[in-house]
Amino acid sequence: MDKDYRENTFKFGDLFLGIGSFIDLLSEMVKEDKDSIAREGNLGPSNEKGLKGSYNYSIKLGLSETDNLKPLVNNRIITGKKPERIFDIFDEGAYFLIIIEIQGVTKEDLVVLLENNNVLIVQSQRSAKPFFKEIPLPENVQDDKITWSFKNNILEARLWKV
Numbered sequence: 001m002d003k004d005y006r007e008n009t010f011k012f013g014d015l016f017l018g019i020g021s022f023i024d025l026l027s028e029m030v031k032e033d034k035d036s037i038a039r040e041g042n043l044g045p046s047n048e049k050g051l052k053g054s055y056n057y058s059i060k061l062g063l064s065e066t067d068n069l070k071p072l073v074n075n076r077i078i079t080g081k082k083p084e085r086i087f088d089i090f091d092e093g094a095y096f097l098i099i100i101e102i103q104g105v106t107k108e109d110l111v112v113l114l115e116n117n118n119v120l121i122v123q124s125q126r127s128a129k130p131f132f133k134e135i136p137l138p139e140n141v142q143d144d145k146i147t148w149s150f151k152n153n154i155l156e157a158r159l160w161k162v
Contacts, residue, residue, distance in 0.1 A: 029061060036060045087135055095145075095160040096137060104129035107150040112157055114143045120157060 029037060037059050044052035087100035098120060102110070109124040117140040124131040137159065145160040 026059070026061075029059070034061075087133070089135070089138070091138070092158075095158050096141065098135060098155075098157045098159070100133065100135075100155045101153055102131055102150075102155055103153050105131060105153075110150055110155065112146065112148045112155070114141065114146060114159070117141055117143055117162070120159065122155060122157075 025037070029035075038057070040054070040056040042052065042054050087098060090097040090099075100122065102122070102124070105124040109126050111121075111123050111125055113121050115121055115134075118137045120135040120137060122131070122133045122135070140162045141159040142162055146157065148155060148157040150156075
């Protein structure tokens with residue numbers, strides 16, 4: 001079952017072989033009483049026109065009391081009981097564009113303001129789901145030049161640089 005993917009072209013059926021190999025690997029780990037394994041390598045054709053890739057993974061079976069794993073739910077990191085909202089900051093040259101998904105609020109509930117010209121504060125006032133987020137900015141922005149819109153649970157804020 002060991003194929004040298006550097007020599008062959010990748011086919012869709014290879015995906016299922018890969019999943020099967022993964023399940024076989026887990027079975028071997030259980031039979032051999034191994035609690036972890038690590039692998040790395042390259043795959044894909046060696047010619048100029050083909051796709052190439054690298055992989056690196058480790059698998060650990062079971063958890064010890066010292067393991068501190070944070071599960072992901074809908075791309076949000078769970079810290080305690082409330083999921084932390086993920087946001088993106090884009091440097092658009094003259095301004096920063098900040099995009100954040102906020103569920104369960106309306107535009108009228110939101111307050112967007114700037115603190116110390118370098119921290120964006122987003123919070124909901126009257127919502128059934130309270131929300132508060134401080135977003136540190138890479139550099140100072142103009143406090144009088146902030147525009148934002150909220151549509152389909154997506155907040156887009158534009159903050160012009162000093």
